[in-house]
Each structure stands twice: as C-alpha cells, then as structure tokens.
Amino acid sequence: MEEMNRQWCVAMPHEGVALSLERKHFSYQETKMPKLEDGELLIRAVYFSCDPMNHAWVKGLPGRFEPIPVGSPMRGGVAGRVVASKHPEFQVGEAVTGFLDWADFTTSRGLDYTGTPLQRIPAGFSLATGLATLGMTGLCAYFGMTEIGKPKAGDVVVVSGAAGAIGSIAGQIARIAGARTVGIAGGPKKCAYLKDALGYDDAVDYKTGDVLENLSQVCPQGIDVFFDNVGGSVLDAALANMAHHGRIVICGGMSSYDGAGVGITNHMMLAIQACSMEGFFYFDYVDRFSVGIERLSEWLKVGKITEVLDIAEGFDAVPDAALGQFAGANLGKQLVRIADDPMA
C-alpha cells in the first residue's frame, strides 16, 4: 500500500510585507509518495523550523530566488530521517537537515533548495536540536555575535528579540565571552524568563514605557554591542544609546522586513559615536558551518548554553506556528513536530 504525502503549499501569491502573511496563503494538499530515482535519497520529515525566511520563500528574494509557484509546496528548514537511498553518500537511518519542502516526504540529490549540502546532525543530539541550536538558528547567533559583534569581557551587549530563536542563543554566547548582557523582549513573562532561564543580567520590556529611555537607564555607559532581531523603533532606540565605537549586528528585523514598520531616524549616531552597523548573509559562512556546530555542540554538552524550544504538535499546527513567530508568540525556537521519528 502506497503511503500518502501531506504538504503545505502556497495558496496564492504574496507580495506584501512579512507581517501581512496570513492563513489564507497556506493550502493543504495530499499527494502520492515521491518516486526515488538513482542518485536521490528519500527523507521522512520530523520537524519543520519556523523562520522569517518562510515568508521570503513565498515572496521571493530579488537576486536570490524566485517566489515558490502557487500550488507548490512551501519551503523551510526541515529535520528528518533518510528512509530510503539511491545516493552513494547517504545511508538509511541518517539524520539530516536542510531547506526542503514542507511535506512528510521529500527527495533530494544531496543539496537543498539553497544549493547547500544537506547537513548531518552530530551524534548525540536530537533532530530538534540539530534543526535549532546546531542549525541555522544557532549558527546565525554564533557567526553574528562572534564575527561581527565581537563582544569582549566587560562589554555591554544588548540583544533584541532576546527570548526568540536566535536571540536566546546570541545572549548566551555574549555571556560566555564575559559581557554584561541585556535582553529586550515583549511582556513580563518573557522578561522574567530572560533573567531566570537564559542568564541575562537585565531585561527591558519593549511593550512597557519608552525603550530608548529604559535602555539608557539600564546601560548608562552606552551599548557596546547591539544584536538586533527586531529593527524599527527598537533599533532606533538602541542607536540613540550606542557607546563610542559600538557595533550593531543586523541579524533580523521582525518589525522591518520588506521595508515595513517605523523608519529609523537615529542613524547619525553611527557618525557621532563612530559605530558600525553590519548585516551578514548566513550562507556566506557555509565553509565554516562545521566550526560553529562544533563550538555550539560543546557549549550545549557542558551546559553553557540552554536551548529553548517551542514545539507545536502535528501537521495541522504548521500555519499557526509559522505565522505566530511574526507576532512574537514563541518562546525560543519555534518548531513543529509533524511526525514520530521513525528511528526513535
């Protein structure tokens, strides 16, 4: 009997800003199992990763990739098991991650939709951890913080979206470097979590009071490193509080994707305080992913990094989980577990 293959597909084009992505852009579809051809492997997806990039796949990213055709499966981070293989380098049972279809089953010739080789999850770690802290999420935090933020002992490091996927790891990497860490998050629950569970020295609630003023009270000597996942008015508030020769890492911009949200008016602080603001493209670091994964693995093993996963259950939960991240509904990394691990 042939197994069915569930998929979440693009229901209609979406040219708006990320925050305007809606449930109606998702369509559910059941298809046949893909046929395995020579040189291919078959992956049974177990976890989907919810990232802002989900929207970029739908809308397309000029100069990077075309929009997913309407009716085709959505794409995103997937962790799964190789359940069949006609590929010489992959064996049944291996745990892999990559940017693949949001479907139960998908075939691959060893590369994902970004042209990047499928990553093998290091031994001793779960599929979820392989997709989150040892995947794009952890690596963005690692390379953004260590290569651009470069915190030194005693630096004041502020992270926005601090309770989110990347932010929760970025702050811990800065703490490992000996920095004093301040997290910005929305609401008292998340702010308490930053201090109690993630080891932040201070927390600023962007939903209460004036962020610019609150940051200046918590960082009276200014901010040495600002690691930004939010953009908009939060970035503007941080700019106004930068210390001389401070560094701003543009990792994400939840409120600013596609030019949405409040414009930034304090960029002249870059000149007044001789600061830099720098972004990075995750795939530029592909040759060094293994270095980052090794460091993050060690920190996880010895307990220097606490992984925070927010796992939704079931294939039906995918659209809400994917949309919820844009509203800040998640604590830590938002995943969806769509099936049991066939090797567990």
Next chain:
Amino acid sequence: MEEMNRQWCVAMPHEGVALSLERKHFSYQETKMPKLEDGELLIRAVYFSCDPMNHAWVKGLPGRFEPIPVGSPMRGGVAGRVVASKHPEFQVGEAVTGFLDWADFTTSRGLDYTGTPLQRIPAGFSLATGLATLGMTGLCAYFGMTEIGKPKAGDVVVVSGAAGAIGSIAGQIARIAGARTVGIAGGPKKCAYLKDALGYDDAVDYKTGDVLENLSQVCPQGIDVFFDNVGGSVLDAALANMAHHGRIVICGGMSSYDGAGVGITNHMMLAIQACSMEGFFYFDYVDRFSVGIERLSEWLKVGKITEVLDIAEGFDAVPDAALGQFAGANLGKQLVRIADDPMA
C-alpha cells in the same frame, strides 16, 4: 588706536533640528580687541568655514560639548594669521586653522575649542585651501573614503552631496583608487558640474524622478561603496541598491541631523546583502591628520584633485552662508572671506 573686534554670536538657544536654524539665532556684536596674555597667541581670522557642525556648537552635542552660551561668539572652522604671539611655539605670520570664535580676532593657548592643537597650513597653500581641502573637509573625505569605504579598482562608488564640500573631494579620492564614481546632487547645474569639473562618471539628480530607480539604472550591478552626506530618503534609496558585501560610509546626514527627515526603512538590506554601514568621528584620526594632509597636498599639487570653493565675501555674509549650506546652496566648500590676509 585700538582696533574693533567684530563677532557673530548666539542670539538665542536652539534646540531644534539643524535645518530649523535661522537668521534670528545669529547676533552681531562689536567688542574690544582681546588682550594678549603670556602663553597666548593672537589670530586675525581671514576665512570662516561653514559646516553642519556650526549647528552642533549652538545646540550642543550630548557627551561631547555644551551649547555655546547665549551672547557668546559662535564657533567654527577658522583660518587666519598669527598677528601677535606670547606663545613660545607660534610666530607672527604663521597661517593656522582651528575651531575658534567667529570673530575678527581671537586668542588661543595653542589648542582650539575641541582641544585639538591649532593646525599649521602647509607651505605653498592658501589660507582657503588650508581650511578646506587640507582641513576638516578634505580629511573627512580622506579618512571616510580610504579607511571605511576602501574602494578598489572597478568598484562602483556612489557619493551623495557629491557637489558639496566633502562629497566633491570624496568622489575624486574614489576615482584615484580606480573606482567608477557616481555622484548624487540636486539640480541639473550641479549634476553637469559633477561630470564636467569633478570627473564623476555619472550623476543622479535627486530632485528629478525616483532616486532608488535612477540609482538602479546607473548601477545595475549594485553599489559597492556608498559615501553618504545626506541621509534620509537618499540613504534609503542607496540601501536598496547595495551590492553584496557593500560598504556604506556615514559621513554626514544633511537631511537627517538631529533625527530630522524621512526615516530609513531599507536597513534590512544590510543583512540581505551582507553590507556594513559605518560612521566615524573626525577627531579619532587626530594622530594621523598629518598623513592625510600629506596625501591630499600631493594630489592637489599634481592636479589629481580639483578643489571647489564657494567663497562668500564679507563679515555680513556669514549668517546667510552658514544657513545656505543646509539648503544645499553651495557648490563645493562654503567659506566666508571676512578680511584681507594681513600677510598677502
């Protein structure tokens, strides 16, 4: 008979944005000649330099300096002659520059209002050139372009405010490095000047059509270096056109000083294209001013840099010239010649 000392003073406090500085903030005053004390030299001002920093002196710059008290002389770049000296290191007849009172005569103990030693104008150059291309204006272009922009041969370098004081030099420095240079300026007269007199390869008129669109047509492969003197919507248009690993130099922000103007909404391009946006503080380079002056002197001597001076005449012309720069009235560096050079 005692000579009179004319001064332009601060008539009232100004806490608004730079663009709202008005004629009413200037008051004219005649005082007695300052008395020279031991350890002081007396400078006869010949040229005043009109810079955005004139406003910062009036308003004050948090963490840098207090506002000039109402009734006290305005401050700014001054080039003049030492006409009397009780200072062991300065002789009568020397040509010097520094941030001093906007007055006919001023005394100094060898440092200016920023705490920087008075600079001697290199032999063979006029007082005007010493204040402009071999002063803060030229040095900002030099350090901003060579230390942060770092253009390589074949790079596409775009300069905003390209017909202005710093921009007119910055573009030429990029051309010397072998870059293709594109200038942004306001109006057909300035744009023609960029190509005809300053050697820019292309010009974009920000007053005609859509800057973002026009830039993308002139720079189809994207912008490698954007040297910004303007901020606001011009910076936003450049952000949307950056090439991978491009570099934005924040030198000035004529439309964005004090948080004025249109907010920036395209900063996420820094992440998408892995670009940096970096400002610099002029006085951080004080130890290397002499290096910059030497390079700029050579380029001037051999004709690799054309100096563009916009010289207003007379002490009465000071407020209009100082205010005009904010409206882009000047072509090249705006100076005011307030008196004859006593040594000429």
